Amino acid sequence: MSYQVLYRKYRPKKFSEIIGQNHIVGTLMNAVKSGRVGHAYLFSGPRGTGKTTIARILAKTVNCANLSKISGGNIDDKLSVRRSEAKADSYFFEPCNSCELCLDFNESRNLDLIEIDAASSRGIDEVRELREGARFSPSRSKFKVYIIDEVHMMTKEAFNALLKTLEEPPAHAIFILATTEPDRLPLTIRSRCQHFHFWRPSVNQIIERLKFISREEKIKAEESALRLIAKSASGSMRDAESLFGQVITLEDKEIKKEEVEEILGVAPSEFVKNFLRHVSEKDARSAIHLVGRIYDEGYDLGEFNKNLITDLRHLLLLKIDPKFKTVLKEDLTSDEIEELEKMVVVLDAKNLENGLKIFLEANQNIKKFVYPQLALEMAVVEYCGIV
Numbered sequence: 001m002s003y004q005v006l007y008r009k010y011r012p013k014k015f016s017e018i019i020g021q022n023h024i025v026g027t028l029m030n031a032v033k034s035g036r037v038g039h040a041y042l043f044s045g046p047r048g049t050g051k052t053t054i055a056r057i058l059a060k061t062v063n064c065a066n067l068s069k070i071s072g073g074n075i076d077d078k079l080s081v082r083r084s085e086a087k088a089d090s091y092f093f094e095p096c097n098s099c100e101l102c103l104d105f106n107e108s109r110n111l112d113l114i115e116i117d118a119a120s121s122r123g124i125d126e127v128r129e130l131r132e133g134a135r136f137s138p139s140r141s142k143f144k145v146y147i148i149d150e151v152h153m154m155t156k157e158a159f160n161a162l163l164k165t166l167e168e169p170p171a172h173a174i175f176i177l178a179t180t181e182p183d184r185l186p187l188t189i190r191s192r193c194q195h196f197h198f199w200r201p202s203v204n205q206i207i208e209r210l211k212f213i214s215r216e217e218k219i220k221a222e223e224s225a226l227r228l229i230a231k232s233a234s235g236s237m238r239d240a241e242s243l244f245g246q247v248i249t250l251e252d253k254e255i256k257k258e259e260v261e262e263i264l265g266v267a268p269s270e271f272v273k274n275f276l277r278h279v280s281e282k283d284a285r286s287a288i289h290l291v292g293r294i295y296d297e298g299y300d301l302g303e304f305n306k307n308l309i310t311d312l313r314h315l316l317l318l319k320i321d322p323k324f325k326t327v328l329k330e331d332l333t334s335d336e337i338e339e340l341e342k343m344v345v346v347l348d349a350k351n352l353e354n355g356l357k358i359f360l361e362a363n364q365n366i367k368k369f370v371y372p373q374l375a376l377e378m379a380v381v382e383y384c385g386i387v
Contacts, residue, residue: 005241005242005245006213006241006242006244006245006248007237007238007241007242007245010212010213010216010241011053012050012053012057013057013060013095013097013106014057014068014094014095014097015028015029015054015057015061015092015094016070016094018050018053018054018057019201019205019208019209019237020049020050020199020200020201020202020205020237021049021050021054021198021199023196023199024043024054024196024198025054027196028054028058028061029092029093029094030092032058032061032062032067032092032093033091033092033093037058037062037174038174038193038194039166039169039173039174039175040166040169040174040175040176040177040192040193040194041055041058041174041175041176041177041193041194041195041196042151042177042178042179042182042185042189042190042193042194042195042196043055043176043177043178043179043196043198044178044179044180044181044182044195044196044197044198045180045197045198045199045200046180046198046200046235046236047180047236047238047239048233048235048236048237048238048239048240049198049199049200049201049235049236049237050198050237051149051178051198052115052147052149052178055145055147055176055178056105056113056147057095058145058174058176059105059113059143059145059147059174059176060095060097060101060102060105060106061093061094061095062142062143062145062174063101063105063110063112063141063142063143063145064095064096064099064101064102065096065099065100065101065102066096066098066099067093067094067095067096068093068094068095068096069091069092069093070091070092070093070094101140101141104140110140110141111139111140112138112139112140112141112143112144112145113145113147114130114133114144114145114146114147115147115149116130116146116147116148116149117149117150118148118149118150118151118152118153118154118158119149119150119153122153122154122155122158123154123155123157123158124155124157124158124160124161126158127154127158127161127162128161130146130162130165131161131162131164131165134146134165134169134170134173135170137172138172142172143172143173143174144170144172144173144174145173145174145175145176146173146174146175146176147176147178148175148176148177148178149178149179150178150179150180151177151178151179151185152179152180152181152182152184152185156186159185159186159188159189162189163186163188163189163192166189166192166193167192175193177189177193182195182197200234200235200236201235201237202330202331203227203230203231203330203331203332204230204330204331205330206229206230206233206237206240207223207226207227207230209237209240209241210226210229210230210240210241210244211223211226213241213244214226214255217248218253219248219253219254219255220253220254220255221254221255222255222256222257224257225247225255225256225257225259225260226244226255227333228257228260228261228264228266229243229244229247229260229264231307231310231331232264232266232303243264246263247259247260247263247264250263264300264303265298265299265300265303266299266300266303266304266307267294267297267299267300267303267304267307269307271290271293271294271299271304272304272307272308272311273311273339274286274290275287275290275291275308276308276311276312276343277343278290279355279380279383279384280343280346280347280351282384282385283384284380284381284384284386287380287384288377288380288381291373291376291377291380292373294373295372295373301366301372301373301375301376302363302366302367302372305359305362305363305366305376306363308359309356309359309360309363311340312352312355312356312359313356314328314332314340315340315343315344315347315352316349316352316353316356318340318341318344319344319347319348319349319352320349322341325337325341328340354383355383358379358382358383359379359383361379362375362376362378362379365378
């Protein structure tokens, strides 16, 4: 049996398995319950946040021959139903994942689910073919569902052709458009869709998902190791699962933070703390020596600088208002927040703002310079005022 990557192996198969998109899942489940499923949806948001996954679940749900009825008046942070708070008349529907139609959807062999990659099928001819196909009734299902991914890549002529179908859609067709750049879609298209914007899951939400996968794969993993993977994923659940799969492949059944740092090329968090302390004290010499060490030891300077920018942002938020601590709890541990609170005392807002501007510019230069460490060295010199 061939190996299946984690993000495919553990792709959610029902609404209650989705993490971090409560506002969307709740609305769609209520739409199914009330029989008010729209004919066109626009799913937008960062990559790896579940747009295509939820589109597939919706397609399966509206066609399921034996919907599962689950009780519950609310959905918690893990998107499982709070049965203890359920009212007698409160319930949702989910796909059963056992009927023949559901199994066909899960195995991607249902002819009534048509997935189109607009990055490669972006022209008017492809949309005309879609329009012709949409006229015909589903082969076996109740609805024929079209999922158009990366829809912002379509040409102007293709959008015009699609518009006619969205204006007068067949009763048996549902269109789900997915994009990371909704602003590139014509207003005429957006106005004919129910628009849902997907949020980035928090670091803690990603960690909970990785813990679940660890249990299923019978792997022991330090929480600090999972936190590092979650942070490196930059809010993409798919990226986090891919990175975790990479780590599992290279390591044994016990994952430690140090091993993850080595595999991902991420400099230890202590390096970021020491670097921040050096530049805040205007100790350019020590900061530049640290940059050299990071480079010599093979760590990713771009990833280091990204973590540095993140910490500077957190410090600025805490400087502006200490109450931001409650927001940071979604991404940081109590120890990390306490460390930032100690540092923010000796830094002023203008200094932090200046640092963010300098290191954001360095982030672009790291990718362009022949010697990437030079970009950070120049940033240190500017930040420490040695000009």
